Amino acid sequence: MSFRKEGNLVVFRFEDGKDVIESLKRVAKEHQIRSGVILSGIGMLRDFGISFYSREKGGYITHKFNEPVELLSLSGNISLRNNEPFFHLHVALAKEDKSAIGGHLKKATVHNTLEGIMVKFSEIKLTRDPETRILSVL
Amino acid sequence: MSFRKEGNLVVFRFEDGKDVIESLKRVAKEHQIRSGVILSGIGMLRDFGISFYSREKGGYITHKFNEPVELLSLSGNISLRNNEPFFHLHVALAKEDKSAIGGHLKKATVHNTLEGIMVKFSEIKLTRDPETRILSVL
Amino acid sequence: MSFRKEGNLVVFRFEDGKDVIESLKRVAKEHQIRSGVILSGIGMLRDFGISFYSREKGGYITHKFNEPVELLSLSGNISLRNNEPFFHLHVALAKEDKSAIGGHLKKATVHNTLEGIMVKFSEIKLTRDPETRILSVL
Numbered sequence: 001m002s003f004r005k006e007g008n009l010v011v012f013r014f015e016d017g018k019d020v021i022e023s024l025k026r027v028a029k030e031h032q033i034r035s036g037v038i039l040s041g042i043g044m045l046r047d048f049g050i051s052f053y054s055r056e057k058g059g060y061i062t063h064k065f066n067e068p069v070e071l072l073s074l075s076g077n078i079s080l081r082n083n084e085p086f087f088h089l090h091v092a093l094a095k096e097d098k099s100a101i102g103g104h105l106k107k108a109t110v111h112n113t114l115e116g117i118m119v120k121f122s123e124i125k126l127t128r129d130p131e132t133r134i135l136s137v138l
Numbered sequence: 139m140s141f142r143k144e145g146n147l148v149v150f151r152f153e154d155g156k157d158v159i160e161s162l163k164r165v166a167k168e169h170q171i172r173s174g175v176i177l178s179g180i181g182m183l184r185d186f187g188i189s190f191y192s193r194e195k196g197g198y199i200t201h202k203f204n205e206p207v208e209l210l211s212l213s214g215n216i217s218l219r220n221n222e223p224f225f226h227l228h229v230a231l232a233k234e235d236k237s238a239i240g241g242h243l244k245k246a247t248v249h250n251t252l253e254g255i256m257v258k259f260s261e262i263k264l265t266r267d268p269e270t271r272i273l274s275v276l
Numbered sequence: 277m278s279f280r281k282e283g284n285l286v287v288f289r290f291e292d293g294k295d296v297i298e299s300l301k302r303v304a305k306e307h308q309i310r311s312g313v314i315l316s317g318i319g320m321l322r323d324f325g326i327s328f329y330s331r332e333k334g335g336y337i338t339h340k341f342n343e344p345v346e347l348l349s350l351s352g353n354i355s356l357r358n359n360e361p362f363f364h365l366h367v368a369l370a371k372e373d374k375s376a377i378g379g380h381l382k383k384a385t386v387h388n389t390l391e392g393i394m395v396k397f398s399e400i401k402l403t404r405d406p407e408t409r410i411l412s413v414l
Binding site: 175176188193201211228261273274 | 388393
Binding site: 002003004006007009011012013039040041042044068070071072073074092093094095096098099100112113115117 | 284313314315326327328329330331337339348349351352353364365366367368375376377378379380395397398399400402410411412413414
């Protein structure tokens with residue numbers, strides 16, 4: 001794992017086998033990022049869960065996948081929820097046959113590599129209500 | 139709807155039921171953004187139209203969808219066209235079965251939430267020719 | 277081809293028929309970008325190759341496509357490899373039927389237009405090992 005900050009931007013690289021969300025949390029902790037945005041992430045994932053939020057079914061419908069996929073895009077934000085940095089992340093992925101899938105990222109393991117960038121806010125405060133999950137931009 | 143600016147970045151959050159493009163226009167108007175880039179957007183959409191530009195058919199081929207989809211990525215830019223801020227937006231989306239679709243965004247309604255970020259330019263001028271649709275970077 | 281820099285951001289627009297990677301290299305060269313990140317890119321591509329990295333098959337499995345597709349997202353980074361700027365790029369694309377595909381971008385021609393943005397680092401050094409392909413964030 002390596003990462004470095006320039007201005008309000010932090011570039012990071014995670015190795016094969018790392019937990020994606022735990023690694024992002026570690027970068028956020030090291031740079032004291034409590035509010036921010038994930039601007040980009042590419043590489044590959046394996047052993048991941050992606051979700052679709054269904055009102056009819058009253059929650060997230062998660063599908064788990066084991067096989068490696070190319071990470072086409074990683075987007076999201078970091079907000080404070082119960083005073084802890086919380087990552088809201090969406091991914092677009094491609095299978096070996098090149099077809100794309102995606103959703104809300106629940107969990108994932110880095111396959112080969114993950115290379116990305118996040119922005120740290122100093123003035124903007126992002127908070128997320130633990131009950132309603134609503135993001136406030138303050 | 140809430141949004142806030144730090145440096146040249148504006149973070150925004152739109153509520154369920156809002157028109158995506160009208161909401162983006164409002165953020166741009168409030169912060170006097172005439173040239174900019176949409177760096178990220180996640181959440182969900184419903185009642186949207188996505189297009190493919192076909193030279194053979196001489197224009198955009200638009201498909202309309204009613205069902206909710208996860209918004210995997212939102213990319214694009216803000217330029218002046220006929221002296222009005224114009225949004226050129228592309229989206230990647232995921233259906234309930236996790237399969238991804240996408241295209242040029244014609245219109246969409248926010249489903250649950252939309253959380254994103256745009257950058258405002260002060261020096262760069264982006265203009266779009268109303269006839270040719272060509273973007274100039276000045 | 278047109279591009280312009282404001283702060284550490286460079287906005288670019290490539291015309292129909294241009295080679296995507298060669299055009300990005302030219303922007304990087306003009307602005308002396310040796311380390312950076314591609315934050316966004318939209319437009320259309322044709323005559324492109326996208327790859328999936330397979331450990332089992334010991335390398336990239338590339339599929340070539342001739343038909344035009346919408347470019348939904350362009351993400352990646354610029355690092356020094358053998359002292360030359362190297363672009364690691366992933367794309368999400370949509371076909372005329374709106375279904376999405378994607379992967380590691382090997383080569384592509386701009387169809388109609390490509391509009392994007394990259395960030396130039398002044399302090400962060402990104403280098404890529406020519407043998408292992410591993411990115412170092414220094």
